[in-house]
Amino acid sequence: MDSATRKMNRLTMFIYRNNKFCKDDSNYKTGHHQDHHEPRRLSLTSLVSSSSVKPPSSPTRRTIDLGHGSDLIYIQRFLPFQKSWTFFDYLDKHIPWTRPTIRVFGRSCLQPRDTCYVASSALTPLIYSGYRPDAYSWDDFPPLKEILDAICEALPGSRFNSLLLNRYKGANDYVGWHSDDEKLYGPTPEIASLSFGCERDFVLKKKKLQEDSSHEKRGDDGPAKKRLKKSSRGEDQQSFTLKHGSLLVMRGYTQRDWIHSVPKRAKAEGTRINLTFRLVL
Ligand SMILES: O=C(O)CCC(=O)C(=O)O
Numbered sequence: 001m002d003s004a005t006r007k008m009n010r011l012t013m014f015i016y017r018n019n020k021f022c023k024d025d026s027n028y029k030t031g032h033h034q035d036h037h038e039p040r041r042l043s044l045t046s047l048v049s050s051s052s053v054k055p056p057s058s059p060t061r062r063t064i065d066l067g068h069g070s071d072l073i074y075i076q077r078f079l080p081f082q083k084s085w086t087f088f089d090y091l092d093k094h095i096p097w098t099r100p101t102i103r104v105f106g107r108s109c110l111q112p113r114d115t116c117y118v119a120s121s122a123l124t125p126l127i128y129s130g131y132r133p134d135a136y137s138w139d140d141f142p143p144l145k146e147i148l149d150a151i152c153e154a155l156p157g158s159r160f161n162s163l164l165l166n167r168y169k170g171a172n173d174y175v176g177w178h179s180d181d182e183k184l185y186g187p188t189p190e191i192a193s194l195s196f197g198c199e200r201d202f203v204l205k206k207k208k209l210q211e212d213s214s215h216e217k218r219g220d221d222g223p224a225k226k227r228l229k230k231s232s233r234g235e236d237q238q239s240f241t242l243k244h245g246s247l248l249v250m251r252g253y254t255q256r257d258w259i260h261s262v263p264k265r266a267k268a269e270g271t272r273i274n275l276t277f278r279l280v281l
């Protein structure tokens with residue numbers, strides 16, 4: 001075989017393997033995504049220099065009316081698959097993740113996931129579960145600005161100036177029942193939630209009138225269940241599997257009238273990174 005043929009064969013193999021991978025995106029469901037190293041030809045510099053974050057054709061957008069002025073938008077393939085892995089790797093490596101001690105139901109405990117907070121300067125600080133994260137600057141992480149631009153383009157008229165990042169390092173990491181109804185977001189916050197990596201369930205449950213309005217944030221499942229009247233599945237509960245590269249937007253009175261959680265899932269072995277963009281008023 002001459003060298004030109006060898007070159008051609010290598011090129012054909014490269015194209016074949018990449019296409020095969022693009023079509024087969026099933027292996028990240030349980031977080032076994034080691035294959036994603038194969039097609040990552042995009043350099044990190046292209047993360048900030050190219051404008052290819054925008055999907056080539058507009059992905060399908062589902063609106064879910066929760067009733068009484070609450071609704072959700074779900075866009076499954078908001079970011080392209082491989083680009084999403086490039087973001088995942090950047091965030092996994094470059095975000096200064098911490099696992100803080102928080103207070104839940106009067107007790108101190110380690111937050112069951114890693115976190116980081118990014119916000120524009122001089123905003124009212126965020127405090128949840130007795131924890132006040134230091135805010136990093138958007139300038140520290142240029143790819144986050146790129147993601148923010150893509151979200152703003154998809155949601156005309158929406159504004160975001162802060163971002164809470166969460167990293168779930170396997171099946172036992174979770175976020176308990178809570179709503180993001182802190183005063184600093186106003187009465188009808190819009191929260192845009194972008195997911196990367198291992199798929200996890202995101203469950204919403206309608207608040208009951210009996211619920212104690214001063215409930216603590218992001219607790220474990222037990223006490224929240226006790227305070228809530230038993231909720232029948234159906235209209236009062238919604239569940240989504242948040243896919244790699246997907247965008248979920250919570251709007252209207254969703255934070256006032258609903259609680260949400262990402263429960264532990266034995267089969268979710270891989271790492272998941274979630275970004276929630278918010279507007280501090
Ligand atoms: O990880 C998620 O999908 C949700 C995170 C969340 O609810 C929060 O940070 O308030």
Ligand SMILES: [Fe+2]
Nearest residue numbers: 178179180260
């Ligand atoms: Fe939340």
